[in-house]
Amino acid sequence: MTPPDYSALESDLARLLGPRGVSSDLRQREKASVDGARMSPIIAELLPLGVADLVAFPTSAQELAAVVKLAVDHGAPITPRGKGTGNYGQGIPMPGGLVIDTSRARAIVEIGDDTITAEAGATMSALEQAARAAGSQLWMYPSTVHSTIGGFLAGGSGGTGTIAHGSNHMGFVVALDVVTPASGGRLIHVEGDEALGYVHNYGTAGIIARATVRIEPLQDWRGLYASFETFAGALSVLRALGRLRPTPRLVSADPPHITAQLPPDPAFPEGRASLRMIADAETVAEATAVIEGAGGRVEDVREGPGVSAALSVLSYNHPIEWLQKSEPGVYFHVEVSGDALVERIDEVQAVYPGGMLHIEAGHTAPIGMLAGIYESPEAVYAGIDRLTSLGVGVHSPHQWNVDFRLAETVALAARTDPAHLLNPGKLNPDYRGPVKGAIR
Incomplete structure (x- = not known):
């Protein structure tokens, strides 16, 4: 060739x-x-x-x-x-x-009663601001609030707001305009299940050029910062706080060592575990009672349009990233989920040397990022097997291959990209991970 x-x-x-x-x-x-x-x-x-x-x-x-x-x-x-x-x-x-x-293609095209349409390079923070000006808010957005809508949909999974709505993008994605090698320079409009074929597969079947996503009525959010003497104390209230109504946008907690690596804040007292919430203003009193009833204390309650963004950037994998920055070359992490993160926390953290968990309330069960001291790929994957035996759901982030609806994406890309020009190397149905035989 x-x-x-x-x-x-x-x-x-x-x-x-x-x-x-x-x-x-x-x-x-x-x-x-x-x-x-x-x-x-x-x-x-x-x-x-x-x-x-x-x-x-x-x-x-x-x-x-x-x-x-x-x-x-x-x-x-x-x-x-x-x-x-x-x-x-x-x-x-x-x-x-x-x-x-795509970051220069950032126009926000239209804001409707329950949707917002923007080009692929519009940032999630810009969409949130535009929705807020119209009396609405996004259903969800990522911990990296300055990521683009196209990048979030093509590469992300869930985000802030998924306690209420789950991490299924098809609750969030209404329609997409995509371009493929087979489309001859035309934008193709897809909706519903057809749009799902272009989500979370890194542009290997088609590139998102414009997206229409769901918005909902604006809520009055508060940023609630609490602390506990131990991580166990924070874990004891996480699920109850996640079940408050109206539902929080985020409930997030870290053990003392991870908390100490976060950007300095008076709400992170030294030596204590941190619990943070994006809570509806109506639930602050109830959340405070739950926290204090478990021996915790509320360090601050903040309000204003920046509350959600400030706490979102301390969620998902960001606390582990701060940990890695503070001790470079030491830590890795895996994505984990399930009630075992609360009920069997000591066993979960003991799977890896130096194991520490960042945890969040999820739509149906807690989710989190388990950090450990890095030794080898083999040790990482052996630990995944042990976590699975404890009843923990695990996704390994240590690979770049499409792993969401892989068979469906391969079949779609055969039609949309017959010459295999889109993001080559990322759509491999025979991929087994960096460790031979390990498929995660």
């Missing part, structure tokens, strides 16, 4: 986007070829995985579609990119090729 002529592709892209709409500068290409994958020591051992030959910066959904057509015409591999906030290499261009940076 003749390799793509990137000089010719760059010239065509410059005519379409203007001279600042495409770059072959090495620093730009390197910047567009990394994400947060070094959060996984297993993946970090395999990096670098590829560097883009070109980076394109479309400013609208229509331009994004036209860029894809040009890349297909030249036979160039295509990797879509939002803000690069993903953590596991899904946005790294493994074979090089063209990276399409």
Whole structure:
């Protein structure tokens, strides 16, 4: 196969986007070829995985579609990119090729009674602000609030707000406009189950150019910060707080050592476990009674439009990321779920040396990130087997292969991308993980 002529592709892209709409500068290409994958020591051992030959910066959904057509015409591999906030290499261009940076295509197109439509590069914080101005709020958004809507839907799973709604994106996603190599530069509108085929698979079947997602009536949120002498104290109230009505947007807790690594805050007293809530104002008194009844104390109750964002960035995997920054090269983590995280916490944390759990109330059961001291890939996967035997649900983040509806995505991509140009290396039905035989 003749390799793509990137000089010719760059010239065509410059005519379409203007001279600042495409770059072959090495620093730009390197910047567009990394994400947060070094959060996984297993993946970090395999990096670098590829560097883009070109980076394109479309400013609208229509331009994004036209860029894809040009890349297909030249036979160039295509990797879509939002803000690069993903953590596991899904946005790294493994074979090089063209990276399409969608972050300049950020128009918010329409706000309806129960939906908001925006182009792929619009940030989740911008969507939340626009919804708030209209008296609404997003159903959910990620812990990295400045990630793009296209990147969140293509790469993310759940987020703040999933206690009430769960992490199923099809409760959140109403419709998508996507572009594929087979669409000939046209945007394809998909809704319902058909849209699910383009969610959480890293742009391997089609690239999200525009999204319509659900919003709901705005609530009066409070940021409630509490502390406990021990992590066990925080765990004892987590599920009860998650069941308050109106439902909290987030209930999140960390043991003292993880809490100590978070950005300094008077609400994080030294040596104590932290519990944080995005709570409806109507439930603050009840939440306070639950916390104090279990021996905890409320450190602060904050209000204002920034409350949700401030606490969201201390949720999901972010506390573990702060831990890793404070002790580089030491810790890894796995995603965990289930009531065993509360009921068998000592056994759960003992699976890995130095084991510590960041935990959150979930839609049906607690979810969390279990950190441990990194020894080897084999030790990580052996621990996953032990966690499973304890009744813990586990997802390994230490791989970049599509693992959501893999068979369905492979079948869809066979129709939409017959030349396998979309994010090559990320859609492998025979993938078994960095450890041979380990499929997670």
